[in-house]
Amino acid sequence: MIGGYMGKVLQVDLSTGKIESYALPERMLELYVGNKGLGARLLYDLLPPMTDPLSEKNVFIVTTAPLTGAGAPSSNRFNITTKSPLTGTIVNSNCGGNFGVFLKRAGYDALIITGKAGRPVYLKIDEEAVSIEDAGELWGLDTEKTQDKLPAKTGKIVIGPAGENLVKYAAVFSQDRAAGRGGVGTVMGSKNLKAVVAGGKQRVRVAREEKFRKAVKGWRELSREHPATGEELPRYGTAIFVNKCDATFTLPTKNFLLGTYEHADDVSGETLAEKHLIKNIGCYGCPVACGRQVQLGGQNIKGPEYETLGLLGPNLLNNDLKAIIELNYQADLLGMDTISLGNTLGFVMEAKEKGLIKTDLSFGNLDRLSKMIDDIAYRRGLGDDLAEGVRSLSQKYGGEEFAIHVKGLEIASYEPRGAVAQGLGYAIGSRGGCHIAAGYPIYLEANGPITVNPLATTGKPGLVVLNQTTMEAVSTMGCCIFSVYMFLPKVLLELNARSRLVSKIVRSTLLYGGNLVGRAISWPAWTLPVPAPFFMLPQVQTHMHCTGKRYTLGKLMELGKRVVSMDRLFNMREGLTGADDTLPKRLTDDLQRREEPGSKVPLAKMLPKYYSFRGWSSDGVPRKKTLKSLQIEEGAMPPQAASEATVTA
Secondary structure (H helix, E strand, C coil): CCCCCCCCEEEEECCCCCEEEECCCHHHHHHHCCHHHHHHHHHHHHCCCCCCCCCCCCCEEEECCCCCCCCCCCCCCEEEEEECCCCCCEEEEEECCCHHHHHHHCCCCEEEEECCCCCCEEEEEECCCEEEEECCCCCCCCHHHHHHHCCCCCEEEECCHHHHCCCCCECEEECCEEECHHHHHHHHHHCCEEEEEEECCCCCCCCCHHHHHHHHHHHHHHHHHCHHHHHHHHHHHHHHHHHHHHHCCCCCECCCCECCCCCHHHHCHHHHHHHCEEEEECCCCCCCCCEEEEEECCEEEECCCHHHHHHHCHHHCCCCHHHHHHHHHHHHHHCECHHHHHHHHHHHHHHHHCCCCCCCCCCCCCCCHHHHHHHHHHCCCCHHHHCCCHHHHHHHHCCHHHCCEECCEECCCCCHHHCHHHHHHHHHCCCCCCCCCCCCCHHHHHHCCCCCCCCCCCCHHHHHHHHHHHHHHHHHCCCCHHHHHHHCCHHHHHHHHHCHHHHHHHHHHHHHCHHHHHHHHCCCHHHCCCECCCCCCHHHHHHHHHHCCCCEHHHHHHHHHHHHHHHHHHHHHCCCCHHHCCCCHHHHCCCCCCCCCCCCCCHHHHHHHHHHHHCECCCCCECHHHHHHCCCCCCCCCCCCCCCCEECC
16 A cells, blocks of 8 residues: 555435445556546546535545644645535535544544535544534534544534534634635535544554655754744744735735735734734644634634735735734634635625615725625525625626636625736636636735735746646645745845845746746656656655655656646536636726736736646647546556445444
8 A cells, every 4th residue: 555545435315324435546546546537537436427516426635645643744634625505616614623644543534525414414434433413403503513522532524603504705714724615615515414524543554664764854843944834934924924915005905906905004914913812723733823813702723824814804905903803703613615605795895885685784984894794604594695606796786897706706805906817817717716726826916925026927838737737736645735835946136135136047047948947847757757846846756655655857847747637527527618617807908007007917818828737728628648647547446445445333
């Protein structure tokens, strides 16, 4: 067996009560590894085409990765994959809570849930037995109270009232961390599944114990010494991006009408640290601790991340940091995605200004926000419409030109007219307007230590391909995407800060070399036989010693490309085409700044090169030779796998 795996997948049919387990084909694990990659392959194989996301036929998949629970830093993440009720696309939602670690301790690499229970239930998993338990007493509770009532010393995933009431952007929570995007909590609610609890004492076996421990030590040292993971993120968390984005015209303001906010510093990471921070907190087992703990009403709670600060703050013309802390906590307890929530509220406020919707909500007015969030979670009054998301609202009331979503998923808190590669990334993201699926090019355009011309199109398709491919590969191994910040070595950052000449050379190389990199990534794996450099990607070195599998730079890029193409194939099967790789007209047609003629996203200029670098046709369809080179047809779930499963409970 490959190192890092427990060797079993648990499958539960809530309709029939059937519980079974089986081993996945080793070839599937080699090709798709874990987390998002493995989840995408399983969903493609197990879900019938054109399935209604809220029907009992939808499949809810939780996957771990080899590094999950193995003791590597920033690597205890798990992934939820399903068909999104918000978008109709594949959705892969990653989480830093402890559930993945405990699922592996129970002896499982993945959990596949099908069917629908006839009453509210929760699933109880340990290494001795698996059972479906009554959740009548849990139904209606918030995410915090639900977890408190479940067994201690276990990993848990739960939904709140928003998931129970099928709010289309309901989230799943593990500890105080969310698998937030695309309505994964809605799918749990549609199955009458309130929670899953996992526990056990099994250990993750690694292939090369001594080398693995040495690699882990080196990774931790690099993480502590790097300016991003050792200084900025621990000091200010993701909230550091508020002022950075404000300075680069990438802070969404007034429903993405503007890119800067005059009161941005009031809701910044610096202000949060100065006035509200109690201590740093982190995802399970993570040494970076970029999370914030703040106090509210005498209680210590998780503070807001950048996305929440941006979209419940400047996007609503709200500069009340304490109010944002309160609204974020309220949304967490109810169990909903604050990115989609902030966008939805912003759309309604603008629609009101334009006379399209009658509501008490308005920009800069906090009086009705808390009540409306409750109304959304319980689908009361206008809240019932808001629970459907921005795309549905714009189709019902009008205003599609300022409905800020892609493929039905509300855009993250980065205004792409100030960073056009981010706009390209949003447009082609498999789950819609997601900064992570986009490859997070904003880091190289606006809020990172080394940034290129944010409005230039030269090199941007290649940079998006590079970022996407690298992040997908590393995430599939179980690692937090913030750990990829170490891709820019400390010594380079120091030279960049000290020398204008070095800075100019680095920026020019990144920008004008972007498309050369994109073209190189499109080549077969054997053309890049060099090892993935440890000083830039310690995650890969650690993964290699965990699994016993060797990774060259070419094989790493091939893994990322395979995941991107797998997502693409799923969406095509569900009826999406290249025509869906688009942005709202506000972002492509309207100048963000009248004095800056480049301040809109020239999507049509960048999209063809992106497709070309991916090995896709001019209309965005993966070519046969591309799929063959990525071995997409290999490593699929054998049709007889479930029928040959070994019953475990």
